[in-house]
Amino acid sequence: DIQLTQSPSFLSASVGDRVTIACRASQGISSYLAWYQQKPGKAPRLLIYAASTLQSGVPSRFSGSGSGTEFTLTISSLQPEDFATYYCQQLNSYPLTFGGGTKVEIK
Amino acid sequence: QVQLQESGPGLVKPSQTLSLTCTVSGGSISSGDYYWSWIRQPPGKGLEWIGYIFYSGSTYYNPSLKSRVTISLDTSKNQFSLKLSSVTAADTAVYYCARGSLRRDGMDVWGQGTTVTVSS
Numbered sequence: 551d552i553q554l555t556q557s558p559s560f561l562s563a564s565v566g567d568r569v570t571i572a573c574r575a576s577q578g579i580s581s582y583l584a585w586y587q588q589k590p591g592k593a594p595r596l597l598i599y600a601a602s603t604l605q606s607g608v609p610s611r612f613s614g615s616g617s618g619t620e621f622t623l624t625i626s627s628l629q630p631e632d633f634a635t636y637y638c639q640q641l642n643s644y645p646l647t648f649g650g651g652t653k654v655e656i657k
Numbered sequence: 658q659v660q661l662q663e664s665g666p667g668l669v670k671p672s673q674t675l676s677l678t679c680t681v682s683g684g685s686i687s688s689g690d691y692y693w694s695w696i697r698q699p700p701g702k703g704l705e706w707i708g709y710i711f712y713s714g715s716t717y718y719n720p721s722l723k724s725r726v727t728i729s730l731d732t733s734k735n736q737f738s739l740k741l742s743s744v745t746a747a748d749t750a751v752y753y754c755a756r757g758s759l760r761r762d763g764m765d766v767w768g769q770g771t772t773v774t775v776s777s
Contacts, residue, residue: 551720584763593753593767594704600762637704641761645719646694646706 552576552640556649562657569625571652573638578618582642585614585623588651589634597636598623628654659684661754661768669748669775675741679754679768686735687712692757694764695728695739697750705750709757710737744775 553576563569573583581601586594596605598614601621611626625632633656638649665677679693686693695707708718710728718726727740741748751772755764 582761586763593755593770594764595767596763596765598763599765603762605763605765639704639763641757641763644717645721648704648706651703 551645552579552643552647554638554640554647554649556636556638556652559650559652561652561654563628563654564657565628565630567628567657569628569632569654571623571636571638571654573616573621573623573649575619575621575640575642579640579642581617582640583614583616583621584639584641585612586637586639587632587634588637594637625654630656659756659766661756661766663752663754663768663771665771665773667772667774669744669773670777671745671775672743675739675744675748675752675773675775677739677752677754677771677773679737679739681735681737681756686730686737687732690759692759693728693730693737694755694757696753696755696764697748698753698770699747699750707739707741707752746775749773749775 555574557572583601585598588594602614613624635651635653660682662680669675692709692711694709710716725742730737751770753770754768756766757764
């Protein structure tokens with residue numbers, strides 16, 4: 551199985567901050583990586599797929615980059631509604647796997 | 658737009674079989690562009706992909722659960738289902754159904770999730 555390691559696991563930030571979350575794969579996954587946002591009691595929401603393609607309806611302050619084994623999710627200016635947990639997921643091979651999550655909280 | 662809705666018992670006894678159904682509305686489960694997955698999330702923990710089914714009936718299960726999992730399809734009802742046998746407390750989780758693209762673009766539509774507790 552491909553392991554995904556997210557860092558940090560917890561992040562404290564203020565509204566307006568630029569935030570970067572990393573996701574490292576245990577082996578190369580090309581660009582088959584997605585990012586999700588999950589708020590308490592809610593299902594995950596797809597933000598980015600193919601490492602850098604913004605899902606329809608997702609604000610442009612979200613961006614993704616990377617390929618191979620190293621990926622990042624960036625929020626250019628954190629908004630109050632962005633406080634949530636973020637997960638990466640690899641779709642290169644089965645079984646599909648998720649990172650452990652990064653919780654973004656208000657400083 | 659396509660919506661998914663999970664249904665099934667919220668409480669299952671240890672050693673019994675967990676059974677859930679996902680009803681697809683606003684689109685056909687027989688679309689060849691998508692696969693249909695189950696994912697779960699234990700309380701306070703991360704996401705675990707359980708497996709998928711394609712409209713043809715072909716499946717793939719997470720090896721960690723393969724011996725206990727069956728995912729099936731009912732195209733006449735536009736539903737797909739999950740059965741997980743011999744459950745223990747470790748199977749207590751929120752269970753989600755989701756749609757995934759064959760282009761490997763991620764899972765773009767999710768159900769709201771249903772909580773299943775394994776307890777006697």
